[in-house]
Amino acid sequence: MKRWLAVHAWLVFAFLYLPIAVIVALSFNQSRFGVRFTGFTFDWYIRLFNNERILEYLTNTLVVAVVSTTVSTILGTLLAVGLVRYRFRWQNALRYLLYVPVVVPDVVMGISLLLLFDVVRDAIGWPRLSLFTIILAHISFQIAYVTLVVRARLMLLDPTLEEAAKDLGATPWLTFREVTLPLIMPGVISGALLAFSLSLDDFVVTFFTAGPGSTTLPLYIYSSVKLGISPEIHALSTLMVGITILVLLLGALFWKRRV
Amino acid sequence: MREAATPWERLRQVLVTVGPGGLWLVLFVLIPTLVMLVASLMSRGSLGQLVPPLGLHNYVRFFSDPLFIEIIGRSLWIGFWSTVLIMLLGYPLAFYIAQSRYKEVLLLLVVIPFFTNFLIRVYAWIVVFQKEGLLNGLITAFGLPPAELLPSTFAVYVATVYTYLPFFVLPLYAAVERIDWSQLEAAYDLGARPIRAFWEAIFPQTVPGLFAGFLLVFIPAVGTFVIADLLGGGKVTLVGNLIQLQFGSAQNWAFGSAVSMVLMAMVLLGLWLYARTQGEKGLDKLV
Numbered sequence: 001m002k003r004w005l006a007v008h009a010w011l012v013f014a015f016l017y018l019p020i021a022v023i024v025a026l027s028f029n030q031s032r033f034g035v036r037f038t039g040f041t042f043d044w045y046i047r048l049f050n051n052e053r054i055l056e057y058l059t060n061t062l063v064v065a066v067v068s069t070t071v072s073t074i075l076g077t078l079l080a081v082g083l084v085r086y087r088f089r090w091q092n093a094l095r096y097l098l099y100v101p102v103v104v105p106d107v108v109m110g111i112s113l114l115l116l117f118d119v120v121r122d123a124i125g126w127p128r129l130s131l132f133t134i135i136l137a138h139i140s141f142q143i144a145y146v147t148l149v150v151r152a153r154l155m156l157l158d159p160t161l162e163e164a165a166k167d168l169g170a171t172p173w174l175t176f177r178e179v180t181l182p183l184i185m186p187g188v189i190s191g192a193l194l195a196f197s198l199s200l201d202d203f204v205v206t207f208f209t210a211g212p213g214s215t216t217l218p219l220y221i222y223s224s225v226k227l228g229i230s231p232e233i234h235a236l237s238t239l240m241v242g243i244t245i246l247v248l249l250l251g252a253l254f255w256k257r258r259v
Numbered sequence: 260m261r262e263a264a265t266p267w268e269r270l271r272q273v274l275v276t277v278g279p280g281g282l283w284l285v286l287f288v289l290i291p292t293l294v295m296l297v298a299s300l301m302s303r304g305s306l307g308q309l310v311p312p313l314g315l316h317n318y319v320r321f322f323s324d325p326l327f328i329e330i331i332g333r334s335l336w337i338g339f340w341s342t343v344l345i346m347l348l349g350y351p352l353a354f355y356i357a358q359s360r361y362k363e364v365l366l367l368l369v370v371i372p373f374f375t376n377f378l379i380r381v382y383a384w385i386v387v388f389q390k391e392g393l394l395n396g397l398i399t400a401f402g403l404p405p406a407e408l409l410p411s412t413f414a415v416y417v418a419t420v421y422t423y424l425p426f427f428v429l430p431l432y433a434a435v436e437r438i439d440w441s442q443l444e445a446a447y448d449l450g451a452r453p454i455r456a457f458w459e460a461i462f463p464q465t466v467p468g469l470f471a472g473f474l475l476v477f478i479p480a481v482g483t484f485v486i487a488d489l490l491g492g493g494k495v496t497l498v499g500n501l502i503q504l505q506f507g508s509a510q511n512w513a514f515g516s517a518v519s520m521v522l523m524a525m526v527l528l529g530l531w532l533y534a535r536t537q538g539e540k541g542l543d544k545l546v
Contacts, residue, residue, distance in 0.1 A: 019383030082276030105482020112291035140287035
């Protein structure tokens, strides 16, 4: 029984890694077409680095991810604190609203924001579809994830710690800064990392809210894939997978050292 | 003794914490949904813009055309069977990882594809399935004629299973980790055979994780348009493709909004049923 479980597991792992391995191998292949390995080369990587458009798309992607993650982490953390610490009207409605970006298919999220931007632009001539609208859209789904992650952490917190600070005369702001925030920091960091990777990964919502001149890497990959596959895309994908693995390994080591 | 906060002070604290985020959700989640609802009731102008008259005509068109019903049916069908396949692959895997000595490493092996860019994961299957691709390379190496694997429903299935498998394994693994194994021993002590013991003592403990994993996979699998677009290439039209088409070349935003409302209603209905069986805690467990 145990052996079958192991065989099954390694077959599934093979399934998970085979396509990625093919891309990595082909990114070093001399031949432009087909899967026959004709020789080792770095040509496709050199071409990639000489492609200035790619650099622009990378910059766009990172600008969107950094700005949207910063805003959504601040708003989401505050929202989580408010939802856990206070009772107020409309609280339940707000909690349900929070789930909407998490559960609704991203194509619905994308077109509803496209509609909003269009209606507002018709009325007041602003905003044009651009990096700005992509950032607004990303914050809208990131906020929900950050809030849920931070809220989970807050609910584990011992409320007497905050009460002690208040009894000692700390103002709400001081209590938050010196007691609550340091204690929920791991949750805030996890939430921010999740928000950041969601933004980097997002294609669908970006697709509907992007305009001319605001191409991100996922949008670029999509449009080139529609034209057919190319070794440059193999190389780009390999680099992105490599960075993903590197970040996850560093994160795992960092976490292990802390625990 | 500190003084109790005045009502005004409390209101200020609520506004400072909940205010900005709550306002954001209202402006960019609630209002867009309402705009979409109104748009779904409007008509298509000569340039594709939204114009009156208002009415239910988009919904009537959707539900009276067998073609559209077929698209919804196909999305649910492919989404459902992909999810079943994912569960068959992922369920034993979660147990294997939880019992392994190297569980951190194995977990990382599941997390890496999870965080690898979605488009790259779909793209990888084009490389495998295309005419000059890996699979046909193998087939022709055996002297057989190359197969037409792209576009095909088969390719859509494989890529859907591949893309969403980690989404299922991770929450299920969390459930398996919390299993109380002493119940298994109790079942053995009571004379149960291995299969019965597993079914009665272990399986029920994983049911909440199974439900959560099912929804986490099923909803995006039904709503996706990228996989069918890239690997089904016009052969496989799902509800996501229909929506994209209306907002793209078909230029009928009103009808596209109506289809989106139908998709959203289906998701919310599913979640409502889930919340009724699992309680509201179940919703939290989902994320």
